[in-house]
Amino acid sequence: MRKITYREALREALREEMRRDPAVFLLGEDIGRYWGGAFKVTEGLAEEFGDERVRDTPISESAIIGVAVGAAITGMRPVAEIMFGDLTALAMDQIANQAAKLRYMFGGQAKVPLVIRTPFGGGVNIAAHHSQCLEAWFMHVPGLYVAVPSTPYDAKGLLKTAIRGNNPVIFCEHKLLYPIEGEVPEEEYTVPFGVADIKREGEDVTVVATLYMVHRALRAAEVLAKEKGISVEVVDPRTLTPLDKKAIINSVKKTGRLVVVSEDCKTAGVTAEIAAMVAEEAIDYLDAPIKRVAEPDTPIPFSPPLERRVIPDEKAIIRAVEEVV
Amino acid sequence: MRKITYREALREALREEMRRDPAVFLLGEDIGRYWGGAFKVTEGLAEEFGDERVRDTPISESAIIGVAVGAAITGMRPVAEIMFGDLTALAMDQIANQAAKLRYMFGGQAKVPLVIRTPFGGGVNIAAHHSQCLEAWFMHVPGLYVAVPSTPYDAKGLLKTAIRGNNPVIFCEHKLLYPIEGEVPEEEYTVPFGVADIKREGEDVTVVATLYMVHRALRAAEVLAKEKGISVEVVDPRTLTPLDKKAIINSVKKTGRLVVVSEDCKTAGVTAEIAAMVAEEAIDYLDAPIKRVAEPDTPIPFSPPLERRVIPDEKAIIRAVEEVV
Amino acid sequence: MTLTAVPPREKLVEMYGTMVKIRLFEEKVFELYAQNLVPGTIHLYTGQEAVAVGVCSALRRDDYITSTHRGHGHCIAKGADVKRVMAEILGKRTGYCKGKGGSMHIADFSVGMLGATAVVGAGIPIAAGAGLSIKLRKTDQVVACFFGDGASNQGTFHEGINMAAIWSLPVIFVCENNLYAMGTRQSMVMRVESVAERASAYGIPGVVADGNDVLAVYDATLKAAERARKGEGPTLIECKTYRHRGHSRVDPAKYRPKEEVEAWLARDPIKRFREKLLELNVLTEVEIQQIDREVAAEIEEAVQYAMESPYPAPEEALEDVYA
């Protein structure tokens, strides 16, 4: 199968959906012809679809989302880009109190088909205001979906599902994933929400990971298999809301051991919810404590040795797995 | 000992700290002489300390916090009020990216002695934009402290600690707590952060609860003791950051059973972190699955029967306890 | 001011009827509230009727509005059924939002009422978004966005109006300046006399209208709507008005000087419009009393409907989270 990058996969999804449905349009800072998006995901789209449908905005995160909400409830399908995930904080009211709640508050009168694409994550030394993973905030907001694609295939398929759906979606991308390549079919496909993908099968330990951490988990699994003969199953939920609890629990039933890996700060993060869910619903299958691998509770520092210290790496995953087997 | 309300306890703390330290001042919408705060906590303070130190602001949540941050890093000790906890979403960048991170980003040069008081919680039928509990968002922000007083005594003592400290604190109050009365000594005291309080001792099950849920847990414990002979220990962490893990774990060691109760939406909420922490650090002491009692993942509805359905009540706590014993 | 157009007789009569309808509706809500039949809180529109009615009368049914915590009047003016508005306020299943929204979140999408948000200022960018949607869909609708003087200090005011301005979106920003945001007087929180002055920061027209004169509001809106439909972009209309009661529920509004209150009560928009209609010979005293009686009956009916409607079942709380 042909290989394309995560960035190209996202762009293809946008292009195909824009061709398919005139209601789909994009808005965000510098996404248009002069820049093509800070991470170049939207490059070339303004040239094809025009400046009206690939709309450069002022630096007004709150209004970007607010405007998208207004467009969504009146028949459009906006895909908004927030240039860095950290900046969703500026639009938190529009995301959590408006986009996510309007339908419910209005007793089902409104549909809010809105996708918010934004890159999370560290690893490129741009410090505390441009490096966070904040998916957990959004998991805590009913009415939102949270997508976390880790591969080009998932990125394209999930983005198409997000755009076609009728609910607001925080579509979490990761800066380090944009250049990675993976197989993506030429033919039309979508990836459903709420269906985890077993990225590697294994017997001894379940490792649940998302976004860039999927790749670190896979490399850790490789090392553990080769060097220690430990067989790791890597489960990628692909969407955090809805969460495929069954897939996680089934894997835990098989392995009896759970390590949850996420790039966000540990406390009240993604790993908390997954660990708690298993402790509540499947504790009897566990043969060892649940391990969480996440960032320590610090902002993300700038300097490379400091940043490397806080972002979970393969070694941290390997250590955690060894502690539970 | 004399009894005063939670509201009065908070007001006393503010008054005493403002008398003690001229650097302490208050700002927020309608906190001054014309209204005294939406929940009347600051009533009378403008009259004593003047409009400069009890400062009515425009409806500009983001700037309220931003201005407070600027004052805090230049020698003042602002106590900002956000009229409803839901509206912290409007100031999320200033809270999470600025207040919480400046000290770290600047390598320790800044101190940010800032208290953000805000009422969370439902029960008064004011619907989705005025009823949420959002403590979990703030637990996920390193650099912040999160205080959750459940009694007049704790409210006064924790608020004094918050004001005297050198870090930003989200001081979570609860609408239904303002009128409740409790014993508060006349003499000066403070309550330290990171020290849980056992609100009721028990042998069979540990119930961890915060804010208004402490009272529901205590009533549930009463019923369970009387009607079923089940002895419930109610642990109130009093601050979620720092979290007194030891107190929780010690209680679980004793009882072998854990029910975590919180008024927020279940997914990725307060109960997730506490459950995950125990699943990670003390799973071996557990004789049953961890139970979480929280709101279903919906916005808070307006109509009384709907709102009652989503906010955890004594029955839900009783049911959860019975399921684990 | 000179009016571009005095509306035809039926329109005038309808406008009068709607103003009375809002007034009586709110008085009823207040009564029910006092009897403990309204859950939560309420923010009455009493005194500001000329704004909602002036604006909405200048709009088409397929135009949109966005609303606020003080939204009953907007809803009714845009054509929502008072029965279902009342039912929503009482938390009944037959309410527009099935009891999920209540007073602060009423919506009626069927008449283009895109809902009330209780986060002050949050509706401003949402209205701009509806305007963008109109532009992209190439219809000739317009959006009217209601908000208060207090809301004009929110960041969303700045961002939302700016975006509407640069894209020439068909939006009419209607600031209902009732001088106070809760207990906070406008002069405490703004160093300008009128909110309309802020329009210049976005390169759009800012207009001050007498918010207690329904024809003035109607006229200003008509002009703004025309401009918007021609693709010339948004207008900011500031309507100077006053709420007759406190901010919410039990607020006695002691922060307002007695003379100020009296002066504004003397300028009651309904009284003024009634006089105007008599003066213009549009209606006689008898006809007016007839309308007042009819409206009162309609409100009574709405109360009865709402009171007799069932509450939603608890499990309905779990519905409508996702589409």
Added chain:
Amino acid sequence: MTLTAVPPREKLVEMYGTMVKIRLFEEKVFELYAQNLVPGTIHLYTGQEAVAVGVCSALRRDDYITSTHRGHGHCIAKGADVKRVMAEILGKRTGYCKGKGGSMHIADFSVGMLGATAVVGAGIPIAAGAGLSIKLRKTDQVVACFFGDGASNQGTFHEGINMAAIWSLPVIFVCENNLYAMGTRQSMVMRVESVAERASAYGIPGVVADGNDVLAVYDATLKAAERARKGEGPTLIECKTYRHRGHSRVDPAKYRPKEEVEAWLARDPIKRFREKLLELNVLTEVEIQQIDREVAAEIEEAVQYAMESPYPAPEEALEDVYA
């Protein structure tokens, strides 16, 4: 424009030296960046030197400034040591923020530089807060708040300036309008010619200054500072300027017309100031060359210091979260 005061000779010489220092510093950073020695990204101040230097020269050491992602120049102009600025940019332990902040978050509280925030516009209310602190502490300090044209579309601009205005806080809002926010031309995102026009929405003076003329900026700042110290409140100064390079890192800035770039390069603030100083007989060619050489040496030293400094130890990442 007429200047209220031409600064004394030593001041002029110092201003020139600081402008050159910023220029050479930034060129060095660019060089090091090209050699892969600078982690992350960089936003160079080259071309805008007259703004930082004009503003900071009109301030006292105990006055405050707040800064942005494009903050090296602000830092140096306020008196920070280039050694430690450079060390921070390279991620070294000897940097002002011990390597935790980097290019986008430099701070030097010892000279009143309250730090750079990389969230565009977020510094505006923070600066207002420093102003409030001054007012409450009753000192006569002032705060200068730097931000870009792009930032002026943020809600924080509106909320922060409004609050400073209503409370008459001693803040100077300095908008560095370099015509672009990344690839976005000002005219795409604002329907007004100048950001200064927006001051009227807050009832404060809005002033346009030639941001490539250090004396014009100095003068405007001096007046604003005087006003602020007298308790008369904030001023918004818009400095029209231009960045010589792309927005960040490798941006080739193809979105800018060649003629525009050339016109602005011809108005290079350092070249212009140099000519002015010669014209005024403040400095001779020889003296200028002497200063340039001294500054170059200082920058070399800074580079050496930074390069030789150690990186922080990994465990230091866990420090400084709480006080």
